[in-house]
Amino acid sequence: MKLILIFLSASLVNNFVFTYFLGICPFVGMSKRVETAISMGMATTFVMTLTGGITWLIETYILNYFGVPYLRYVAFIIVIASLVQFVEMYIRKTSPNLYKTLGIFLPLITTNCAVLGLALFAILRDYNFIESLAYGFGAGVGFTIAITIMAGIREELRFSDVPKAMQGPAITLMVAGLLALAFMGFSGFLTI
Amino acid sequence: MSDLIAPIVSMGAIGAVLALILVIADRKLRVKEDQRVEKILEILPGSNCGACGAPGCRQFAEQLVSGEQGPAGCMAGGPEVAKKIGSILGVEVKVGLPQKARVLCLGGNLESQPRAQYEGIRDCQAVTLQSGGDKSCVYGCLGYGNCARACPFDAIEMTDNGLPLVDDFLCTGCEICVAACPRQLMAMKTEETKILVGCSSLEKGKAVKQVCARGCIACKLCVKVCPQDAIVMDGNLPVIDDKKCDDCGICVEKCPTDSLVENLINQLRRTSEKKKAV
Numbered sequence: 001m002k003l004i005l006i007f008l009s010a011s012l013v014n015n016f017v018f019t020y021f022l023g024i025c026p027f028v029g030m031s032k033r034v035e036t037a038i039s040m041g042m043a044t045t046f047v048m049t050l051t052g053g054i055t056w057l058i059e060t061y062i063l064n065y066f067g068v069p070y071l072r073y074v075a076f077i078i079v080i081a082s083l084v085q086f087v088e089m090y091i092r093k094t095s096p097n098l099y100k101t102l103g104i105f106l107p108l109i110t111t112n113c114a115v116l117g118l119a120l121f122a123i124l125r126d127y128n129f130i131e132s133l134a135y136g137f138g139a140g141v142g143f144t145i146a147i148t149i150m151a152g153i154r155e156e157l158r159f160s161d162v163p164k165a166m167q168g169p170a171i172t173l174m175v176a177g178l179l180a181l182a183f184m185g186f187s188g189f190l191t192i
Numbered sequence: 193m194s195d196l197i198a199p200i201v202s203m204g205a206i207g208a209v210l211a212l213i214l215v216i217a218d219r220k221l222r223v224k225e226d227q228r229v230e231k232i233l234e235i236l237p238g239s240n241c242g243a244c245g246a247p248g249c250r251q252f253a254e255q256l257v258s259g260e261q262g263p264a265g266c267m268a269g270g271p272e273v274a275k276k277i278g279s280i281l282g283v284e285v286k287v288g289l290p291q292k293a294r295v296l297c298l299g300g301n302l303e304s305q306p307r308a309q310y311e312g313i314r315d316c317q318a319v320t321l322q323s324g325g326d327k328s329c330v331y332g333c334l335g336y337g338n339c340a341r342a343c344p345f346d347a348i349e350m351t352d353n354g355l356p357l358v359d360d361f362l363c364t365g366c367e368i369c370v371a372a373c374p375r376q377l378m379a380m381k382t383e384e385t386k387i388l389v390g391c392s393s394l395e396k397g398k399a400v401k402q403v404c405a406r407g408c409i410a411c412k413l414c415v416k417v418c419p420q421d422a423i424v425m426d427g428n429l430p431v432i433d434d435k436k437c438d439d440c441g442i443c444v445e446k447c448p449t450d451s452l453v454e455n456l457i458n459q460l461r462r463t464s465e466k467k468k469a470v
Contacts, residue, residue, distance in 0.1 A: 058206070066202040075206055082210040086217050093221040159313040 003134045006127070009190045010138030016114045017146035018183035023114030027147055028172060030105070037151035038144065043105040045140025047087070048118055051080055052136020055119035056129050076119045084110045114143060149179060228280055229253045235276045236269060241344035243267040243366040256281065268345070268366040289382035291365035292457055293348070293358045296377045297333040298390035298450070300353030304329050304404040317374045328403040331393040333377050342372035360457060383457045386439040387432050391451040396428055401449075408451040414443035 016022045023044075030040040055076050063069050088106040092099045109115060118139045122132045153175055162171050232253040239249075244265040246252035255261040256277060263277040263285050270290050278285035310326035312318055316338040319325045325334050335354030347362035348369060356369075356378075369378045377392055389408065393400050397409035410428040422436035423443060430452070432443075444452045 062202055062206065066198045068199045068202055071199055071203060075203065078206060078210060082214055085214055089217050089221045092223050159315055159318065161314050 003131065005190055006131055006134045007138035007141075010135050011142035011145065012183075013186045013188075013190045015142040015146055015183050015186075016117065016139050017143060018180040019187070020114075020117060021180075022117040023112050023143060024176075026108060026112055027143075027150065028169075028176065030108075031147050031150040031154055034148060034151040034155060037147045040105045040108075041140070041144025041147050044109055044112065044114070044143050045137065047080075047084055047106070047109045047112075048115055048140035048143070049133060049136040050083060050087070051115050051119055052122055052132040052134075052139075053129065054079060054083060056122060056127070056132040059123050072120065072123065073116075076116055080115055080119070081110045114139065146179070146183075150176065153179075226254075226257045228257050231280050232256055232277055235273055235280075236266060237273070237345075237364065239268065239344045241268050241366050241368060243368055268364040270365055289384060291380040291382050292360050292363045293339075293365070293367075293369050293378050294381045294385075294388055294455065295333065295356050295358070296379055296388070296390065296392045297331070297355065297375075298406040298453070299327075299329055299332045299404040300351065300355040301335065302353055303406045304332055307403075316372075320374045329393055329400070329407065331375065331391075331395070332404060332407075334375065338372045338374065339369035339378055342368050344368060381455055381457075383455075384434045385432075385455045386434065386437050387441075387443060388453050388455045389430055389432065389451065390453050391429065394428055400428075406449055406451050409449055411448060413446050413448065414452060417442050417446045 010016070014020065017024065017027050026040060026044070031037050058075055058079055059069075059072065063071060063075060084106055088099075091106075118136055122135050125135075127135055154172065157171065157175070166174070229250070230253075233250060236249040236253060240247075242248070244252045244261065244267060246255055246261070252261065252266065256263065256265070263274045263281065263283055266273050266277070269277075271285075271288065274285045277283075305328055306326045307328040308326045310319060310322065312322060314336050316334045316336045319334050319336055324330045327334055333355055335350065337348075337350045337356070339356050340348040340350050343363075344366065345362050345364055347359045347364070348356045349359070351357050365380055367380060370376075370380065372378070375392070381388065390406065391400070391404075391408035393404070393407050397411060400407035400409050408429055410425065412425055412430075414430050415423045415425055419440060419442065420436045420438055422433045422438075423430050424433070425431070430443075439454075441454065444454055
């Protein structure tokens with residue numbers, strides 16, 4: 001039950017993009033077309049789930065063992081970056097088709113702050129290994145939902161008569177803001 | 193001093209282990225790729241415009257190496273790129289003249305008055321679907337800029353008069369705009385075309401005159417004045433034989449509605465302040 005709550009909390013109520021405002025860069029950059037947005041979301045979900053697990057292991061068995069929890073940021077960044085590199089190589093070798101859809105997005109995710117944020121939040125909330133995985137998966141699904149909605153709106157936006165002063169980045173940020181407002185409606189549904 | 197050891201050892205260990213894993217993975221999992229793909233990729237324009245039929249430049253390069261496509265497949269790169277690709281692949285490439293996008297309509301908002309006020313989606317395709325659009329000439333340029341938005345090289349700009357303006361220095365002849373125009377008003381022309389017919393209306397003279405000040409009224413004056421007999425009428429529009437035409441410019445001078453213009457390749461540069469700054 002707690003796993004489901006964690007999953008729902010991370011994906012909807014405390015959506016990483018709309019309530020924590022993490023991962024805005026890929027959220028704005030990759031949301032021009034629904035197709036690419038979904039691919040990006042899938043790749044991010046994949047990396048986030050793995051990150052949730054592996055950073056928990058690092059935190060518990062290395063940082064706490066050596067008594068150096070203040071090295072969290074550095075250690076997590078290194079681990080996430082090399083993990084993504086490794087996964088990219090592995091997918092490229094084993095499944096060229098999956099690489100074509102996910103591969104080009106993987107290097108972009110290395111520096112996605114939502115991934116680091118996820119690892120830090122999971123530690124902050126004292127999740128165990130399975131819970132960290134669920135939290136990572138939920139956060140990834142939340143990111144996918146956010147970026148797909150955004151891409152759908154932006155595809156329609158192309159045909160609308162936007163005032164000249166608001167065209168481009170301005171209207172994109174406004175739409176993102178309104179979406180965030182909509183997601184605020186979830187706040188208070190679940191408390192973990 | 194002992195405070196230093198724990199962090200150095202732990203971080204060093206993490207770093208070393210990860211580095212080792214990556215090194216081993218790189219050795220074991222390396223995918224053998226044809227060297228030529230990378231080389232070709234460097235030459236290609238890299239805008240992933242998709243005019244060749246492949247989803248992107250990388251896929252096009254892969255198709256080239258595997259022989260699915262020919263070096264001339266890259267529309268955007270033109271003859272120069274085709275030649276370089278040919279030298280990498282060891283293939284002889286025959287190249288034509290570079291082609292540039294041309295607009296086959298001269299009737300902007302000043303010349304051709306709108307017959308209705310349009311308030312819908314700002315998209316040429318959508319406009320034509322609304323009972324033929326707001327332009328009084330049903331053959332003319334609608335001016336909602338589908339070509340300009342479609343251009344992957346940002347070479348087309350809509351003028352204040354509501355017509356597309358092509359910058360030849362940016363146009364690569366990829367033909368994306370040709371497909372984007374719902375009225376088929378974009379065409380690719382080379383230097384060989386000296387005179388352009390700037391009207392696409394199939395209507396008779398009187399009907400054209402009512403809707404557009406620069407439309408061809410099919411008066412046949414150009415046919416009569418041409419010293420080379422290079423112009424013939426096809427229906428209500430003149431057709432110029434590029435081989436016979438010697439670019440004397442008499443037809444352009446004599447045309448009563450100015451619907452014939454010189455095809456000035458590589459002389460048109462847009463003047464918009466916004467684009468200049470970039």
